Amino acid sequence: xxxxxxxxxxxxxxxxxxxxxxxxxxxxxATNISTEMSFLEMLDVVNDQLALNGIEPIAxxxxxxxxxxxACGCVxxxxxxxxxxxxxxxxxxxxxxxxxxxxxxxxxxxxAFPIIKDLVVDRSAFDQIIQAGGxxxxxxxxxxxxxxxxxxxxxxxxxxDAAACIGCGACVAACPNSSAMLFVSAKINHxxxxxxxxxxxxxxxxxxxxxxxELGFGNCSNHLECEAACPKEIQFVNIGRMNRDYIIAxxxxxxxxx
Amino acid sequence: xxxxxxxxxTSVGKKFYMAISxxxxxxxxxxxxxxxxxxxxxxxxxxxxxxxxAGTGPLIYFAELILALIFLSHIFLGxxxxxxxxxxxxxxxxxxxxxxxxxxxxxxxxxxxFILLLFLIIHLLDYTITKYMSGWDGWQLAxxxxxxxxxxxxxxxxxxxxxxxxxxxxxxxxxxxxxxxxTHTQYTKMLQKLAKVLxxxxxxxxxxxxxxxxxxxx
Numbered sequence: 001x002x003x004x005x006x007x008x009x010x011x012x013x014x015x016x017x018x019x020x021x022x023x024x025x026x027x028x029x030a031t032n033i034s035t036e037m038s039f040l041e042m043l044d045v046v047n048d049q050l051a052l053n054g055i056e057p058i059a060x061x062x063x064x065x066x067x068x069x070x071a072c073g074c075v076x077x078x079x080x081x082x083x084x085x086x087x088x089x090x091x092x093x094x095x096x097x098x099x100x101x102x103x104x105x106x107x108x109x110x111x112a113f114p115i116i117k118d119l120v121v122d123r124s125a126f127d128q129i130i131q132a133g134g135x136x137x138x139x140x141x142x143x144x145x146x147x148x149x150x151x152x153x154x155x156x157x158x159x160x161d162a163a164a165c166i167g168c169g170a171c172v173a174a175c176p177n178s179s180a181m182l183f184v185s186a187k188i189n190h191x192x193x194x195x196x197x198x199x200x201x202x203x204x205x206x207x208x209x210x211x212x213x214e215l216g217f218g219n220c221s222n223h224l225e226c227e228a229a230c231p232k233e234i235q236f237v238n239i240g241r242m243n244r245d246y247i248i249a250x251x252x253x254x255x256x257x258x
Numbered sequence: 259x260x261x262x263x264x265x266x267x268t269s270v271g272k273k274f275y276m277a278i279s280x281x282x283x284x285x286x287x288x289x290x291x292x293x294x295x296x297x298x299x300x301x302x303x304x305x306x307x308x309x310x311x312a313g314t315g316p317l318i319y320f321a322e323l324i325l326a327l328i329f330l331s332h333i334f335l336g337x338x339x340x341x342x343x344x345x346x347x348x349x350x351x352x353x354x355x356x357x358x359x360x361x362x363x364x365x366x367x368x369x370x371x372f373i374l375l376l377f378l379i380i381h382l383l384d385y386t387i388t389k390y391m392s393g394w395d396g397w398q399l400a401x402x403x404x405x406x407x408x409x410x411x412x413x414x415x416x417x418x419x420x421x422x423x424x425x426x427x428x429x430x431x432x433x434x435x436x437x438x439x440x441t442h443t444q445y446t447k448m449l450q451k452l453a454k455v456l457x458x459x460x461x462x463x464x465x466x467x468x469x470x471x472x473x474x475x476x
Contacts, residue, residue, distance in 0.1 A: 075353075077355055176360070213269050218345075226359070228356075228358050239436065243441075
């Protein structure tokens with residue numbers, strides 16, 4: 001095993017005790033950081049030091065630390081999940097930073113994602129959007145025969161691509177308009193590509209989009225920052241497909257059926 | 259009708275109308291540029307074209323009314339969408355770094371739109387309204403066009419405005435297809451390139467008009 005290098009960083013971290021209290025940046029030194037650590041492990045080390053010095057540790061969200069759960073995420077030097085393409089913050093390793101770097105660490109900024117504490121934001125707006133229609137209604141109970149409903153390969157692939165969305169909120173954080181359309185379109189297209197998603201397809205588009213608007217997310221200006229920031233590389237064409245479903249739903253489907 | 263209002267209430271619906279009005283305005287620009295291009299054949303051809311349009315009577319008034327409504331809805335929607343986007347990002351990042359998704363054109367859409375609105379007002383005052391107020395015929399308007407562009411300030415602002423128009427179109431043209439749901443992994447990339455080409459073509463096309471006009475006056 002090769003010997004690990006260590007680096008020294010200066011962190012400017014957003015500290016905010018709660019939503020009601022104004023926040024500010026604090027500067028901390030991160031010394032002897034192994035380049036094999038993940039970004040979150042680096043924060044753990046800094047927090048240990050802060051605790052030893054009697055300072056409240058930095059609050060940040062995390063769970064699986066394998067890049068699959070969507071819990072972690074903050075903005076590092078102006079980029080959601082940091083600068084590495086297709087990577088969540090927990091999978092961003094310190095070898096991608098240089099000794100002496102200054103990192104500005106901020107929470108995701110959006111009206112619909114209010115700050116809970118420090119780098120932790122309330123992303124329950126996403127749950128509310130899912131509750132509005134991001135599901136299929138099926139009879140639960142005995143498992144159905146796996147091949148009773150055939151899915152064309154192309155649709156299965158497209159659905160799988162959209163289903164890769166982990167709902168981390170980086171699209172909202174990266175969008176200059178704090179728009180949630182990449183997330184919502186991924187969920188709509190994941191189900192809309194599959195036979196099981198068809199009965200509720202148009203109702204789903206209407207309800208999820210209306211909920212998204214109600215929660216205060218912005219509009220899509222086709223900047224494509226969302227696609228560039230998405231750790232799962234969800235494509236922006238999903239947004240176009242979502243727009244199509246919505247317009248078809250409104251113009252060509254009997255709204256009373258909803 | 260109530261359905262159309264209902265669509266308007268959502269973000270996707272507003273973008274849909276924004277796209278449709280943008281597409282219609284692009285259609286108008288094609289007509290406007292073609293009409294103005296008659297100057298290439300001299301003042302007489304241009305004047306004949308202007309008189310032909312004026313000769314259609316109620317038709318031209320009706321067309322101008324529809325055009326005004328399209329412009330107003332595009333402007334109104336642009337303002338509403340921009341304000342709600344600003345509201346959605348209530349706290350700005352202290353460090354903001356693009357990952358390469360944004361382009362100069364996409365970033366500046368509200369601002370290029372605003373400049374175009376100012377230009378539109380000045381342009382209408384300069385030509386359309388002056389023509390109506392003065393009761394000019396085609397020939398008088400043709401002379402006025404040639405005279406007006408001898409003014410360096412007006413010429414400079416005009417050239418600046420048509421470049422801004424080109425920038426606006428270079429994002430707006432492909433973006434509108436995405437907003438109405440005409441999207442495809444391959445074709446959208448082609449539309450993005452086509453939008454840039456169209457932006458350049460419109461800017462060059464409109465920018466040549468004053469030079470033709472001034473050359474004719476000599």
